[in-house]
Each structure stands twice: as C-alpha cells, then as structure tokens.
Amino acid sequence: MxxxxxxxxxxxxxxxxxxxxxxxxxxxxxxxxxxxxxxxxxxxxxxxxxxxxxxxxxxxxxxxxxxxxxxxxxxxxxxxxxxxxxxxxxxxxxxxxxxxxxxxxxxxxxxxxxxxxxMGAAEERGVWSERCQGCGQCILGKTAGICPISRCAKRLLNGPCGGSTKGKCEINKDLDCAWQLIIDRLKELDRFDEYEQIMPIKDWSTERAGGPRKVVREDVRL
Amino acid sequence: MSTRTPSKLEKILAAGHLAVTSECGPPRGSDPEAITRKAEMIKDYVDAINITDNQTSVTRLCSLASCIHLKKMGVEPTLQMVTRDRNRIALQSDILGAASFDIYNILCLSGDHQIFGDSPQGQNVFDIDSIQLIQTVRLMRDEGKFLGGDEIKRPPQMFVGAAANPFADPFEIRVPRLAKKIAAGVEFIQTQCIYNLEKFELWVKQARDRGLHEKVYILAGVTPFKSAGMAKYMKNRVPGMDVPDEVVKRMSGVPKEKQAQEGIDICVETIQRLKEVEGVKGFHIMAIEWEEKVPEIVERGGLYPRPKGIDN
CATH class of the missing domain: 3.40.50.2300 (Response regulator)
Known part of the structure; x- marks a missing residue:
C-alpha cells in the first residue's frame, strides 16, 4: 500500500x-x-x-x-x-x-x-516499512524476493557494502541490511551460488529518472 | 604478471615487489599546499598516493584536482572515485578528465552514505555501484567504448582497483564478493584497515583456496592508532571496522604520551607479519592526518627503499 x-x-x-x-x-x-x-x-x-x-x-x-x-x-x-x-x-x-x-x-x-x-507493508500494528520504489523493471526474481533498490540505503545492485554490520545497515542499527536478507534467503533457497552473478548496470529510464511515467493498456481501454 | 597500463604501481607489482601506497585526504578549502605538503612528506616512501573522494561524505576539494596537483609534482596518484555523487555521465567524464592528465590508477568505490557527512539532507546518486564502476573503467580502457556504446578517442589507460573489507558482515560472502570484483575486472585491491590479523589471514587463505590471489594484487590496509581513544572510536563507532579487544587493551595499557609510539609499533608489527602471508602483494598505509609517520612505518616495516627506475 x-x-x-x-x-x-x-x-x-x-x-x-x-x-x-x-x-x-x-x-x-x-x-x-x-x-x-x-x-x-x-x-x-x-x-x-x-x-x-x-x-x-x-x-x-x-x-x-x-x-x-x-x-x-x-x-x-x-x-x-x-x-x-x-x-x-x-x-x-x-x-x-x-x-x-x-x-x-x-x-x-x-x-x-x-x-x-x-510503498510499503505493515510489519506489525503501527509499524510500516518500505518495500518498493516503483523502478518499473522488477528485479525481485534475481534477488531472492528482497528489493535492494528500496531496501539498501545505497540501492546497491551488487551489495552488500563494507558497512554491513551484524545484519544491520551502516546508517541505522534498526535497519536490516538488505543484502544480508538477500544472502540469507539465497541460502535458504539453496541458490547461494547466484550471489556471484554480477547484476548488470540498470536501465533507470523506467524509473523516476526517465521522467513522469504512464502505463497505457490498449487491451483494457474503452 | 604482464602489465596493461603505464601505471608505475602496476609495474612494481608485476615485477614482484611488495608495493607501498598511501593516501591523502584533500582539504576543506582550496589551498593546493594542503595536498602537496602531505605528498612531499611521503613521496619517497610510497609508489602511489590515493586521493580520497569526499571521504565520510564530507565535502572537500575534489579528488581529480588533487590528483593533478600530485601529478604536477611527479608523484603517481590513484584517483579514488565513489558512485555516490555522480551518475554515469559524470563518472565517465571525470575518468576522461583524469586520463587527459595521464592519471593511471583508479580506485572504484561506492562511497559512504551521505548521512555521515556535512550534507545529510542531500540526495545520493548510486546510478551504478562499485562493481559496475570497475566494469565501466575496464570497458572504457579495454574496448575504448563509453557505456552508451560510442567509441572513445584516446581511451583512458588506468590500472583498476577497488576496496575490500574482510571484516564486514556477513563474513561468508567476503571472498565471493572479492571473486565478484575480480570477475568485474578489478586488478588491485586495497583492504580496510587490518587490526584483526587472524581474520584477515583467514580471508586471504580462503581467497588463495580459490586461486584469487593470482588474479588480483592484494594490498593490505593498515592505519596506525594515534591514541587509545582512537582505537576505541574505531572499534565502536566506525561501521565495518574490526578492532579486537586485546589491541584496544594494548593501546590503553601504555601511558598517554607513549600511545602514539605504541600505535606505530602495532602498525609496523602488522606489516612485518603480513609480509609473510602468501597472497599479500603490498601495503596501503592510511595514516589519517598523520602522514609524517609514513616514512617511519615504511622504513621499520622493511619496505624502504622503494624500487628505483620504474616509471610510467
């Protein structure tokens, strides 16, 4: 929501x-x-x-x-x-x-x-946290279902950075390191070897960088 | 290993010498002497000097201009470049700017988050990350192309480096991450400051087990403590830093006036021990605002004199 x-x-x-x-x-x-x-x-x-x-x-x-x-x-x-x-x-x-x-x-x-x-989820009553920045080109399929764009403070596609400490982000001890979460889940899914695949430079033109966005669906237009 | 660039640092490493690099932080002002004075103190004791790029996100004189000042005095600079502040246009443009002054070394970093610096309310960019910056420089150098695919006239000739922090979490990905940087095209690594020698040696061993030490030159990072207070600060306050209790204890165990010397001694002992580690190809001495101690550390570490007659 x-x-x-x-x-x-x-x-x-x-x-x-x-x-x-x-x-x-x-x-x-x-x-x-x-x-x-x-x-x-x-x-x-x-x-x-x-x-x-x-x-x-x-x-x-x-x-x-x-x-x-x-x-x-x-x-x-x-x-x-x-x-x-x-x-x-x-x-x-x-x-x-x-x-x-x-x-x-x-x-x-x-x-x-x-x-x-x-755009986020209700973690518990009274606590909401970010999950998506609407980049227009979802990469969750490659990051074990955890989004580094919205959840890594540096939106690193090849993280974690050197500031990841005990599973937390360098900017805030209450913030999970997104890459720690990704790695934990890759292991859980028995896909840890995928960590070494380099995520290519992202095309940000579908994100805010490309200007105000619009979705037109001819198939559902009246 | 054969060389691919005119970099003196690369030539020294390829010749099998233990390399020595150091770094200077630019001033928070425009006085070029703040750079040249530091460089003057250490230039005969190191092979190349890194210039930091707005480290800890505090606005300073830019790395590129500082590197040019070093170049003008005949010192080999290493341009540090973070992806925090510039998009791919500006990064590639600055790489060409550096290449136009025949700057032959670059260190590719993502950079500290801006929240730590003097502009916590600013935007960050992170159009690309450090691994992708490595790829970018290699593409520009080896294929003579921009990221957009167009041809570069007189491509940059840069020896490509990156940082590695063997002490950040999770430890299990620290070697895979090194492998990832190597796959991206990194040629030398400067590590985070090493105080936990056992952990560092384990990291190098794991790298050796995968043969990574033969694919990249690893320069071990060292920083002398000026005081017990600094040791405690680094232990408790600096993200990704691993200072074991016994090191803090050792610093605290000597009287205040002797702590600086103790810090230098620890640094020298670290170098002497790590020189023997297979896979360590040199040292990166980060004497933060304490450049005058670099000559003593290099000499006592048995790394002086520096190789002569190797030039661009």
Missing part, C-alpha cells in the same frame, strides 16, 4: 486558517489502512480544527467526507454537486489523491493533510 503520515496540525492550520468553509476529504484505501487519512482521521482532524477556530473566535464551517478512492474519477465525482460550496478542500489522501482532486476541481484550492511516504 501507499504509506502516509499525518501532517503536523500547525502546518495544516497555516494552509486553511483564512477560509470560511472547508471540506475535509478522507480516502478509504491505503491511508485508511495506515491510519493517516481514513474516516477516523478525518473526524479527528475536523474536531481539532473546529476547536482551533473556536478558540480563535472564528466562525468556520467544516464538513467531512470519506471517498472510496481519490485516485479514481468515479468516486471523486461524488462530490461534484457540492464542491462549489467550499472555499477549500483538505485532502487526507496520498499525493496521488490530492493531485487528482486538484485536477478535477480546477478552481477549488486543495491542500494536503498527510505526507505521502512510500
């Missing part, structure tokens, strides 16, 4: 303090699962802002909505008939949802309520 974190309330207040009527829009997908921008967080943020404006003696109306997804036309359309009532939208979706909202409702200011962090 896409993992996000709530923005500090001070930053949000700074965005919205001069508006009279606000819509806080949550998203029912990834940000709900990682507890940053779902219905529950929309409610908490709305209460906090109401309290803030009350203390400031300002009369600001705040409405709440949580859409099934903010990255799909279909669900974003659900607020078309009332979007003009609002001076601004505070979207708690990931950066994709915030932008899709802004594209769709061109004349309404849209502000982000979360910081979108990475």
């Amino acid at each position: 896409i993992v996000a974190e709530k923005k500090p309330i001070e930053e949000i207040i700074d965005y919205v303090k001069d508006f009279q009527k606000l819509l806080i829009a949550g998203c029912n997908e990834c940000v709900t699962v990682c507890e940053a921008g779902g219905k529950k967080e929309v409610g908490i943020l709305a209460s906090a802002l109401r309290m803030y404006f009350m203390n400031e003696g300002k009369k600001v109306e705040i409405d709440e909505v949580t859409l099934e997804r903010q990255c799909d036309h279909e669900y974003l359309e659900e607020i078309r008939d009332r979007i003009d009532q609002y001076d601004a939208v505070l979207s708690l979706a990931c950066g994709v949802g915030v932008q899709f909202m802004a594209e769709k409702y061109f004349s309404t200011p849209v502000f982000p309520g979360v910081n979108t962090c990475f």
Whole structure:
C-alpha cells in the first residue's frame, strides 16, 4: 500500500486558517489502512480544527467526507454537486489523491493533510516499512524476493557494502541490511551460488529518472 | 604478471615487489599546499598516493584536482572515485578528465552514505555501484567504448582497483564478493584497515583456496592508532571496522604520551607479519592526518627503499 503520515496540525492550520468553509476529504484505501487519512482521521482532524477556530473566535464551517478512492474519477465525482460550496478542500489522501482532486476541481484550492511516504507493508500494528520504489523493471526474481533498490540505503545492485554490520545497515542499527536478507534467503533457497552473478548496470529510464511515467493498456481501454 | 597500463604501481607489482601506497585526504578549502605538503612528506616512501573522494561524505576539494596537483609534482596518484555523487555521465567524464592528465590508477568505490557527512539532507546518486564502476573503467580502457556504446578517442589507460573489507558482515560472502570484483575486472585491491590479523589471514587463505590471489594484487590496509581513544572510536563507532579487544587493551595499557609510539609499533608489527602471508602483494598505509609517520612505518616495516627506475 501507499504509506502516509499525518501532517503536523500547525502546518495544516497555516494552509486553511483564512477560509470560511472547508471540506475535509478522507480516502478509504491505503491511508485508511495506515491510519493517516481514513474516516477516523478525518473526524479527528475536523474536531481539532473546529476547536482551533473556536478558540480563535472564528466562525468556520467544516464538513467531512470519506471517498472510496481519490485516485479514481468515479468516486471523486461524488462530490461534484457540492464542491462549489467550499472555499477549500483538505485532502487526507496520498499525493496521488490530492493531485487528482486538484485536477478535477480546477478552481477549488486543495491542500494536503498527510505526507505521502512510500510503498510499503505493515510489519506489525503501527509499524510500516518500505518495500518498493516503483523502478518499473522488477528485479525481485534475481534477488531472492528482497528489493535492494528500496531496501539498501545505497540501492546497491551488487551489495552488500563494507558497512554491513551484524545484519544491520551502516546508517541505522534498526535497519536490516538488505543484502544480508538477500544472502540469507539465497541460502535458504539453496541458490547461494547466484550471489556471484554480477547484476548488470540498470536501465533507470523506467524509473523516476526517465521522467513522469504512464502505463497505457490498449487491451483494457474503452 | 604482464602489465596493461603505464601505471608505475602496476609495474612494481608485476615485477614482484611488495608495493607501498598511501593516501591523502584533500582539504576543506582550496589551498593546493594542503595536498602537496602531505605528498612531499611521503613521496619517497610510497609508489602511489590515493586521493580520497569526499571521504565520510564530507565535502572537500575534489579528488581529480588533487590528483593533478600530485601529478604536477611527479608523484603517481590513484584517483579514488565513489558512485555516490555522480551518475554515469559524470563518472565517465571525470575518468576522461583524469586520463587527459595521464592519471593511471583508479580506485572504484561506492562511497559512504551521505548521512555521515556535512550534507545529510542531500540526495545520493548510486546510478551504478562499485562493481559496475570497475566494469565501466575496464570497458572504457579495454574496448575504448563509453557505456552508451560510442567509441572513445584516446581511451583512458588506468590500472583498476577497488576496496575490500574482510571484516564486514556477513563474513561468508567476503571472498565471493572479492571473486565478484575480480570477475568485474578489478586488478588491485586495497583492504580496510587490518587490526584483526587472524581474520584477515583467514580471508586471504580462503581467497588463495580459490586461486584469487593470482588474479588480483592484494594490498593490505593498515592505519596506525594515534591514541587509545582512537582505537576505541574505531572499534565502536566506525561501521565495518574490526578492532579486537586485546589491541584496544594494548593501546590503553601504555601511558598517554607513549600511545602514539605504541600505535606505530602495532602498525609496523602488522606489516612485518603480513609480509609473510602468501597472497599479500603490498601495503596501503592510511595514516589519517598523520602522514609524517609514513616514512617511519615504511622504513621499520622493511619496505624502504622503494624500487628505483620504474616509471610510467
């Protein structure tokens, strides 16, 4: 999923303090699962802002909505008939949802309520960690199912570096060395000899380096 | 072994001499004398001098310009190049820049993560890694081609080196990793500072068991401790460093004013012992901001005088 974190309330207040009527829009997908921008967080943020404006003696109306997804036309359309009532939208979706909202409702200011962090997994309750950087050319089949691009601090394709210590990364003792994980799993899979195959220089043109990316599937287009 | 480049270091190794290299860290400023002064102190005691490339991710005068200063004073430089800060365009461009000054040695590294340095908020690049940089230099030199496939006019002639850390984890891949660097085309290795001699000797033995010592020149890395404090710091704070307790104890066991001498003694004893290890073809002396001690270490290590009459 896409993992996000709530923005500090001070930053949000700074965005919205001069508006009279606000819509806080949550998203029912990834940000709900990682507890940053779902219905529950929309409610908490709305209460906090109401309290803030009350203390400031300002009369600001705040409405709440949580859409099934903010990255799909279909669900974003659900607020078309009332979007003009609002001076601004505070979207708690990931950066994709915030932008899709802004594209769709061109004349309404849209502000982000979360910081979108990475594509990751829930390791345990309250702990999420990165697993993928969307390089566009998956190499997991050659690295025992562990991604050195997203999980090695130097994204080394032929690691580990000399800083790997007791299975941990040199930059942080709490971070697993991705290459230690790869080696452990290669051994488990009885494929340790594959470690000595040199991973060739990567074509990064399918990654961010190649510019904004697009997938077009003629077979599923309408 | 026959030689493939005009490198003096390569010629000395090929002639069967134990080679001696050292390194100088460039200044955090633009004074060229900060380099030439250090080089002047050690140039008659070593065969080539490495210039570090923004080591520990602290911004410094660049390795290439520093190497040119060495070249101008008749000293053979080894250009250290990390893949942290430059993409494949900049790396290849700097290799050509170095080649235009007839710099004949290069050490291919990935580089410390930027979090350790003065720009922890900066981006890193890592377009390629150290093993792929080895491949890149060999392609440019041997086939006269850029990574993109185009022809290079007057290709670089560089003796290609890399680092090896026998002490990083997991130990079981340390020799396979050396084999991987050799397969990529590395010709000489400078190791991480050696304090755990047993572990180093085991690593060289495992390399010998696979015949790797005949495919690459291994220069054993040594760094003298200036104090017991430095020994403790290296043991506890520097990633990938293996300083056994008895070495720390030995440093702590002498009075403060004698610790520097003890550090030099340990370094000299290390050289004397490792000289006898089959597969060790020389030494890389990293006297960090203590270059003036290199002559003493080289002399007492029985590595002086350096071979004469071998030149580019």
